[in-house]
Amino acid sequence: MRCQSNEELEALVEEAKQLTKHGKVADYIPALALADEDKLSVALYYPDGRCYSAGDTSENFTLQSISKVLTLALALMDRGEEYVFDHVGQEPTGDPFNSIAKLETNKPSKPLNPMINAGALAITHMIQGDSVSDRLERLLLFIRKLSGNDSLTYNAKIAQSEYETGHLNRSLCYFMKQHGVxxxxxxxxxDLYTKQCAIEMNCLDLARVGCVLAMDGADPVSGEQIIPLDIARICKTFMVTCGMYNASGEFAIKVGIPAKSGVAGGVMGSLPKKCGIAICGPSLDDKGNSIAGVRLLEMMSKKYSLSMF
Amino acid sequence: MRCQSNEELEALVEEAKQLTKHGKVADYIPALALADEDKLSVALYYPDGRCYSAGDTSENFTLQSISKVLTLALALMDRGEEYVFDHVGQEPTGDPFNSIAKLETNKPSKPLNPMINAGALAITHMIQGDSVSDRLERLLLFIRKLSGNDSLTYNAKIAQSEYETGHLNRSLCYFMKQHGVxxxxxxxxxDLYTKQCAIEMNCLDLARVGCVLAMDGADPVSGEQIIPLDIARICKTFMVTCGMYNASGEFAIKVGIPAKSGVAGGVMGSLPKKCGIAICGPSLDDKGNSIAGVRLLEMMSKKYSLSMF
Amino acid sequence: MRCQSNEELEALVEEAKQLTKHGKVADYIPALALADEDKLSVALYYPDGRCYSAGDTSENFTLQSISKVLTLALALMDRGEEYVFDHVGQEPTGDPFNSIAKLETNKPSKPLNPMINAGALAITHMIQGDSVSDRLERLLLFIRKLSGNDSLTYNAKIAQSEYETGHLNRSLCYFMKQHGVxxxxxxxxxDLYTKQCAIEMNCLDLARVGCVLAMDGADPVSGEQIIPLDIARICKTFMVTCGMYNASGEFAIKVGIPAKSGVAGGVMGSLPKKCGIAICGPSLDDKGNSIAGVRLLEMMSKKYSLSMF
Amino acid sequence: MRCQSNEELEALVEEAKQLTKHGKVADYIPALALADEDKLSVALYYPDGRCYSAGDTSENFTLQSISKVLTLALALMDRGEEYVFDHVGQEPTGDPFNSIAKLETNKPSKPLNPMINAGALAITHMIQGDSVSDRLERLLLFIRKLSGNDSLTYNAKIAQSEYETGHLNRSLCYFMKQHGVxxxxxxxxxDLYTKQCAIEMNCLDLARVGCVLAMDGADPVSGEQIIPLDIARICKTFMVTCGMYNASGEFAIKVGIPAKSGVAGGVMGSLPKKCGIAICGPSLDDKGNSIAGVRLLEMMSKKYSLSMF
Known part of the structure; x- marks a missing residue:
């Protein structure tokens, strides 16, 4: 499928793009530091198959934290709601996404939610399969189905880079291992987590994934229920309460769309019953969200009255 | 106006009511400890004037933390969004509602959001007027307009009780005074804060307030825009991200309705574009929310598919 | 009694004095901000009555946190060890002296030790007497006896200044009141605490107080046991583990003398069985200790091998 | 050398021993859980070669955290004071010995002191040598010299057990690796750290090590300065401010002897200029210190007036 270019959208992108120079690309993962920080693109995917885009939407980027929503969906399908939330909490936190302090102060030790790194690692741990490669394959199949892109896979170089430098995530893992999480x-x-984070797609693919969540888990083309309704809702709820790192509250107020961002500059939005949205803009603000992407979503939300509140 | 009793609703109330014995009434404020812990009532208020209820909805209860949403609306109208959020944050927190620790660790000191006590006190501080009684009067007029109940006022005995025992809130105040908040x-x-918390109304009044917020600030009868649209949205957003104390995340997942609870057992819900909901059930769970009220909302949300996600 | 001036000591003072320009006088209490930051004086008081000094030791300064050691001694005499340590802990803390966070995280709420503000306030609360003025009078009599200066009293202007601006201490008090401490x-x-902190004396007086503690509570002249031996030891122990704010560990390593500092620039040292030391140097380092005073003690400790370790 | 048995000491041991049943042996390291929890033994080693003991002092036990003092001495000798304290702080902490929270909140990330696990791991990291086995050999040689026991080594089974289960220490390590510590x-x-912790000796050996520290680093027999005076003092200072885990403050008050404990039930004491003391009593109190050992030291301190304060 091809997206129609849209003039109005292009104008908004041009305006929002001016912000890119006030942010910077993620540099804590060496392979991400190479991204072009001036880029900004957006795609909207509607359940009737319409698709609009602006900017260069053909370029791939890695999901990074956006993948946390998708592994959560799969883990909920694999293990059930009760099991998952026995091990990972449901509450937003005022602490940074990579913080370890709450794991220590909360008794029993339990990550606060699936969107912070500790919780996401615990969720990935739940993906079923006989081996790492088996579990990765299951996750890839699931995401290919959601995106409609049968050939997507992970970027081995970026996965490797994150694997080598991910000492903080190792620290979280060992802390949770000590406590039986x-x-x-x-x-x-x-290995599994860094490959999951390095799964690549373009804006069109990601907007389609957002659309499936928006439509309560149903494939917009075939109507197949890829994700059960309850689980799709859970995903969107976490996207509102803790999808945009430590700016989730502000984003909910200014934009009002369930969304999840990643440090490669991607943002996936899911407007309930309406459409999926994907943005890629690698220049990040100090919270780790695409600086121009957030502004673009804010402008779109105001202009088209998209807030769900 | 009178609410119609509704059989289906009565049945749900009867079922949820069985939970009351697993909670207990707030006892840290002596005057609240006298509430009848077996009670449970609910009212739904629709923009077309329809109203349904179950249980004894004629009894008054104090708003307590529910009032935080209404002072936030008034402070935003008095001071503007920029001023308010320069002084109080927008992010949910994993800490308890009365916690002081984050005031110390965050630099500069700034309450994380208007729904925790520190933030609510800072918001009440912003209500304009020449004196405490003047500011209280403005707040009462505002809430009378929202509820359509011209005679509502605060419960002086409960206000006094909270004033005398509110040392933790004084601690928060002095901490914020030290830091210029x-x-x-x-x-x-x-004085002002404890009277605000002690404002009394019944379920029908509160459901109407919830309905005004649901209708983006417009009076359901007269159509008058009592609260500007943007501000009504902000209120509903905070109700989702931090309205139900430390169970806000779980509530958003299980119920999916913007809601704010108080320790007197009240819950106000605002289902965007649909209706206002009010519940009173003084028996609280360990997070401080009405134990049967939360269950009732969960049952209603499932039965009528009310989740906004 | 008069102290002999001592050339060697004068030379050390001159050298240490060069550091004063790298610190600054306390400014959070307006009345303290007026102190002359270039000053540095020291006195040593031996049990045989010998006394050596350097710099201008006739000038008065307020005890500030140094008073915490003396109220602790009096509270232990008034209430006994068991009562006191049931309400205030004995452990050093890595947190700042005015921190409130640990009061919240420790269950039950209990100040960590008598040298941080929370603990010192709880200790002052224990001083017996029929009224604030009665309790203050008892404390003054006790300190007059220790110092041998019958006319010393508190500086009303500084007490008033601290009373008016002490919102953080009020915050600590209300927090502890909430928790029954x-x-x-x-x-x-x-009122009592700010007057206690504003008790004034000069270096000679303070060195004599330090000497009483050094001699296990016995008056160096009369031999009278002003403080029981056990209690004098407890005081010196806290001076080692938490007497120099958040630099107590480093001070113990570099100097090795039980000591307590105050933000007016005073330091009281008590070298067990040997002598009392007092220093006044209002220019403070970033931990709140006299910057030149700490250096002077370090030089003296090295030169005369004073470390007790 | 042989220690003389001492009747008075035996009587104290018998009395203190009654406490063993109120504690329990460390069970988080499987190999330690096998210790006989009823045991209690003590040895005193004087610089003139006299030695007194009570209980069965021939049995070996692993040093565990007691080794932290000895690696600190070696690291200070290897790297110098400035380097060591640039990377590890000198301040006591109110947090548990295995806490990670402060590593996160302190900026830049730096362990608070060498006696908590994070700091001890950073200190062990500083031990020089070409390989793990080389560094271990250097440490063993150093400790053999201190103890006068040329054949002592580590317990391979216990080292292995701790290596396999030490996920919390791994978590601390990766956190510090992320931050360049x-x-x-x-x-x-x-590997090195768990072997260090598993170094075994008996009470006589350990009392001799304590005596070397007490004598400012000089071998009591040969007079050789095994540890420089300054470094021996630093070790004793840390033993006072943070040697007995989270009960260091209370221990300093009740006992007043520089001491370091380990979870195998050992305690090493160093009374400056007087003697070395060693205790082994595997039954631990809730802070992780030998429950009967601490009582025994308290009784000895009272009876013989050993407090250095």
Whole structure:
């Protein structure tokens, strides 16, 4: 499928783009530091198949934290709501996404929610399969189905880069292993997690994934229920309460669309019953969200009255 | 106006009511400890004037933390969005509603959001007027308009009880005074805040308030825009991200309705574009929310598919 | 009694004095901000009555936190060890002296030690007497006896200044009142505490107080046991583990003398079985200790091998 | 050398021993859980070669955290004071010995002191040598010299057990690696650290080590300065401010002897200029210190007036 270019959208992108120079690309993962920080693109995917875009939407980027929503959906399908939330909490937190302090102060030790790194690692731990490669394959199949892109895979170079430098995530893993939150070998989990974060797609693919969540889990083309309704709702709820790192509250107020961002500059939005949205803009603000992407969503929300509140 | 009793609703209330014995009434404020913990009532208020109820909805209860949403609306109208959020944050927190720790660790000191006590005190501080009684009068007029109940006022005995025992809130106030977040005399602010928390109404009144917020600030009868649209949205957003104390995330997942609870057992819900909901059930769970009220909302949300996600 | 001036000591003072320009006088209490930041003086008081000094030791300064050691001694005499340590802990803390966070995280709420503000306020609360003025009088009599200076009293202007601006201490008080650590009216306790902190003396007086503690509580002249041996030891122990704010560990390593500092620039040292030391140097380092005073003690400790370790 | 049995000491041991049933042996390291919890033994080693003991002092036990004092001495000798304290702080902390929270909140990330696990791991990282086995050999040689026991080594089974279960220490290591506090492979450091903790000796050996520290680093027999005076003092200072885990403050008050405990039930004391003391009593109190050992030291301190304060 091809998206129609849209003039109005192009104008908004041009305006929002001016912000890119006030942010900077993620540099804590060496391979991400190479991204072009001036870029900004957006795609909207509607359940009737219409699709609009602006900017260069053909370029791939890695999902990074956006993948946390998708592994959550799969883990909920694999394990059920009760099991998942016995091990990972449902509450937003005022702490940074990579913080370890709450794991220590909360008794029993339990990550506060699936969107912070500790919780996401615990969720990835729940993906079923006989081996890391088996579990990765299941996750890839699931995401290919959601995106309609049968050939997508992960970027091995970026996965490797994150694997080598991810000491903070290892620290979280070992802390959770000590407390029985995770049981497998930490290096196995790190292997799976870094590959998951490095899954690549373009804006069109991602907007389609957002659309499936928006439509309560149903494929917009075939109507197939890829994700059960309850689970799709859970995903959107976490996107509102903690999808945009430590700016989730502000984003909910200014934009009002369930959304999840990643440090490669991607943002996936899911407007309930309406459409999926995807943005890629690698220049990040100090909270780790695409600086121009957030502004673009704010402008779109105001102009088209998209807030769900 | 009178609400119609509704059989289906009565049945749900009867079922949810069985939970009351697993909670307990708030006892840290002596005057609240006298509430009848077996009670449970609910009212739904629709923009077309229809109203349904179950249980004894004629009884008054104090708003307590529910009032935080209404002072936020008035402060935003008095001071503007920029001023308000320069002084109080927009992010949910994993800490308890009465916690002081984050005031210390965050630099500069700034309450994380208007729904925790520190933030609510800072918001009440912003209500304009020449004196405490003047500011209280403005707040009462505002809430009378929202509820359509011209005679409502605060419960002086409960206000006094909270004033006398509110040492933790005084601690928060002095901490914020040290850091310039509030400037007035702490005892004046405590006077105003405890009276605000002690404002009384019944379920029908509260459901109407919820309905105004649901309708983006417009009076369901006269159509008058009592609260500007943007501000009504902000209120609903905070109700989702931090309206139900430390169970806001779980509530958003299980119920999916913007809601704010108080320790007297009240819950106000605002389903965007649909209706206002009010519940009173003084028996609280360990997070401080009406134990049967939360269950009732969960049952209603499932039965009528009310989740906004 | 008069102290002999001592050339060697004068030389050390001159050298240490060069550091004063790298610190600054306390400015959070307006009345303290007026101190002459270039000053540095020292006195040593030996049990045989010998006394050596350097710099201008006739000038008075307020004890500030140094008073915490003396109220602790009096509270232990008034209430006994068990009562005191049931309400205030004995452990050093890595948190700042005015921190409130640990009061919240520790269950039950209990100040960590008598040298941080929370603990010192709880200790002052224990001083017995029929009224604030009665309790203050008892404390003054006790300190006059220790110092041998019958006319010393508190500086009313500085006490008033601290009373008016002490919102953080009020915050600590109300927090502890909420948790039952203190029971009296907060304003009464603040009145007593700020007067205690404003008790004034000069270096000679303070060196004599330090000497009494060094001699296990016995008056160096009369031999009278002013403080029981056990209690004098407890005081010196806290001076080592938490007497120099958040630099107590480093000070113990570099100097190795039980010591307590105050933000007016005073330091009281008590070298067990040997002598009392007093220093006044209002220019403070970033931990709140006299910047030149700490250096002077370090030089003296090295030169005369004073470390008790 | 042989220690003389001492009747008075035997009587104290018998009395203190009654406490063993109120504690329990460490069970988080499987190999330690096998210790006989009823045991209690003590040895005193004087610089003139006299030695007194009570209980069965021939049995070996692992040093565990007691080793932290000895690696600190060696690291200070290897790297110098400035380097060591640039990377590890000198301040006591109110947090548990295995806490990670302060590593996160302190900026830049730096362990608070060498006696908590994070700091001890960073100190072990500083031990020089070409390989793990080389560094271990250097440490063993150093400790053999201090103890006068040329054949002592580590318990391979206990080292292995701690290596396999030490996920919390791995978590601390990776956190510090992320922040540049340590640079080597975490598994190498864990290998060295767990072997260091598993170094075994008996009470007589350990009392002699304590005596060397007491005598400012000089061998009591040969007079050789094994540890420079300054470094021996630093070790004793840390033993006072943070040697007995979170009960260091209370221990300093009740006992007043520089001491370091380990979870195998050992305690090493160093009374400046007087003697070394060693205790072994595997039953621990809730802070992780030998429950009967602490009582015994308290009784000895009272009876013989050993407090240095």
């Amino acid at each position: 995770i049981e497998e070998e930490v290096e196995d989990l790190m | 509030i400037e007035e005399e702490v005892e004046d602010l405590m | 203190i029971e009296e009216e907060v304003e009464d306790l603040m | 340590i640079e080597e492979e975490v598994e190498d450091l864990m």
